[in-house]
Amino acid sequence: MTSKYQWNNIFLSIMVIALFIFPFVTDSRTWTILLTQIFIFSILAMSYDILLGYTGIVSFGHAMFFGMGAYTTAVMLDRIEPTIGVFVLSIATGMLITGIISFIVGLLTLRLKSHFFAMLTLALSGLFLVLAEKWRSVTSGNDGFTFRAPEFFKDRMMFYLVVLVCMVVVYFVLRRFVQSPLGHVLVAVRENEQRTKSLGYNTLHYKVIASVVAGVVASLAGSLYAISLRFVNTSVLTMDITLDALLMTIIGGVGTLIGPIIGAGVIELSQHFLSGLAKDYPIFERWIIFFGILYILVVIFFPSGIVGTIRQAFHKRKKQSVGKEEQSNSEEL
Amino acid sequence: MTSILKTENLTIQFGGHIAVDHVNFEMPEKHFKSIIGPNGAGKTTFFNLISGELKPTEGKVYFKNEDMSRFSSVERTRKGLGRSFQITNVFPNLTVLENVRLAVQSKEKIRYQMMRHFTSYPSLIQKAEELLELVLLRSKKHAIASQLSHGEKRKLEIAMLLALDTEVLLLDEPTAGMSLEEVPAILDVIKQIKDQGNKSILLIEHKMDMILDLSDSIMVLFNGQLLADGTPGEIMENETVQNAYLGGLYDEHIAKS
Known part of the structure; x- marks a missing residue:
């Protein structure tokens, strides 16, 4: 019999193969760009899921790690040379910097209770935004700057494939991470921190590890985002990025990893179609209002998100069928 | 003495x-x-x-x-120095087995392993099942902890405490x-x-x-x-x-x- 786990893998393999084939069967530039954006935001949302979904940490400063990755790649490609080597080096440098900063930030802030932590991350994120605005010699402030991407990425399809590979690799690495003994301790921290401590786990260590992993992955998303635009400005450090990640994670389903990918797809596609409708119906120029409504409805009626709700329905059905089977067995007896 | x-x-x-x-x-x-x-x-x-x-x-x-x-x-x-709590204090959304396995994992000092799947430590699962047998909860090992009765939660808590040895x-x-x-x-x-x-x-x-x-x-x-x-x-x-x-x-x- 095929287990639930195997079904999951079969479904994922089909999806990944379909996405790999996609750019070879269509020449729609719009769809290639749109899907690339979805993959990038999927990576960001998965990183946020490690914090929110698995460890129960609400951070309002996740954009700072995304922004650091974006700026590191943009600055290095601009100042050194736009080659694949520099691109790879810039990703590694971005990850190293965010790793160090998220470690320090985590160590200083994660001792605090959740709401104080959330406020402090918001303040720190604001601090990095101001720093980027003022440090004009490097960042060009609010105006930002354009830069040349490596020749290899001139072909949008190649970039699409690279980003898709990154998303798949990040998904499998993070899945192994959350299914490891350490990953299970993260879930324990989310469930009951005091009890986790009483079992002999130093919960601060685990929260810092989650923060570093999430930060490093967000940095990768930032680097890819900068390449996709060939432009960077301070918008990569704004609260909007964190809210996007939060929305994608909640709509897709927290603590599922696959949920944030679906959430990123839903948000990016709705954004695309709603802004498209604005040509005929001016109300859709304010598509953000619809997002607000969608967010409220999801939180009220589907707090487990798309994946969580499907899983619950599946479990309920399974339970009912087991119940019916038991009933018919007892009737036969 | x-x-x-x-x-x-x-x-x-x-x-x-x-x-x-x-x-x-x-x-x-x-x-x-x-x-x-x-x-x-x-x-x-x-x-x-x-x-x-x-x-x-x-x-x-x-x-x-x-x-x-x-x-x-x-x-x-x-x-x-291990302790249990006056108010039942378990991991509510994890299974009974998972609750005890986390305690065994701590005792066995497998605390920071992040790249191996948790099932690659069958001894932890086996030990957790033995403890659940002791507190008469083995038949409920796949139940979610929050669905247990109050008495069963107390038993689970004792199993977690014993797991710390x-x-x-x-x-x-x-x-x-x-x-x-x-x-x-x-x-x-x-x-x-x-x-x-x-x-x-x-x-x-x-x-x-x-x-x-x-x-x-x-x-x-x-x-x-x-x-x-x-x-x-x-x-x-x-x-x-x-x-x-x-x-x-x-x-x-x-x-x-």
Whole structure:
């Protein structure tokens, strides 16, 4: 019999193969760009899921790690040379910097209770935004700057494939991470921190590890985002990025990893179609209002998100069928 | 006899209220000691001070003659002071097996492994299942902890505590909130642990029958102070204790037995 786990893998393999084939069967530039954006935001949302979904940490400063990755790649490609080597080096440098900063930030802030932590991350994120605005010699402030991407990425399809590979690799690495003994301790921290401590786990260590992993992955998303635009400005450090990640994670389903990918797809596609409708119906120029409504409805009626709700329905059905089977067995007896 | 756990002038003050007041106590190795006292006597606070959940205003806790002052609750657990809680304290959305497996994992020091799948440690799962067998919860290993009855949650908590395999077990009212039918099962588990003879147990309870059956010694707390400490017989005959707390409880117990 095929287990639930195997079904999951079969479904994922089909999806990944379909996405790999996609750019070879269509020449729609719009769809290639749109899907690339979805993959990038999927990576960001998965990183946020490690914090929110698995460890129960609400951070309002996740954009700072995304922004650091974006700026590191943009600055290095601009100042050194736009080659694949520099691109790879810039990703590694971005990850190293965010790793160090998220470690320090985590160590200083994660001792605090959740709401104080959330406020402090918001303040720190604001601090990095101001720093980027003022440090004009490097960042060009609010105006930002354009830069040349490596020749290899001139072909949008190649970039699409690279980003898709990154998303798949990040998904499998993070899945192994959350299914490891350490990953299970993260879930324990989310469930009951005091009890986790009483079992002999130093919960601060685990929260810092989650923060570093999430930060490093967000940095990768930032680097890819900068390449996709060939432009960077301070918008990569704004609260909007964190809210996007939060929305994608909640709509897709927290603590599922696959949920944030679906959430990123839903948000990016709705954004695309709603802004498209604005040509005929001016109300859709304010598509953000619809997002607000969608967010409220999801939180009220589907707090487990798309994946969580499907899983619950599946479990309920399974339970009912087991119940019916038991009933018919007892009737036969 | 060597003392495994000792407190010296242990005191904690919350504003003007002294919850635990200069308590000196000593417990030999492999000993079963119970703490009794009316509600608000400071029993759970005393546990919190021993386990490191609270920092004392004054005084010290010694575990195997080592001063525990500088150690956090996490470090104290790792050194061998395990505790259960008065209010059921499990991981509500994890399965019963997962709850115990996490405790076994901590005991086995597999705390920071992040790239191997958790199923690649079958010994942890096997040990967790053995403990669930001991507390009669094996048949519910795949149930979500929040769906268990109150009594089953208490059993689960004891399994988690046993999984840590600590030398000292601090049991805070393990039968609190249980129905009369559920109590014997917990009592049997505690008796089994005692009979194995390799643990030192400090128990907070209100059920006097249970205390008199199990305890090697009893200490009485009243208004945060140590009122008496002695064998069950000595405590029951102590007039101060009789007046302050027990009333006719001992006579009832004698009449029953």
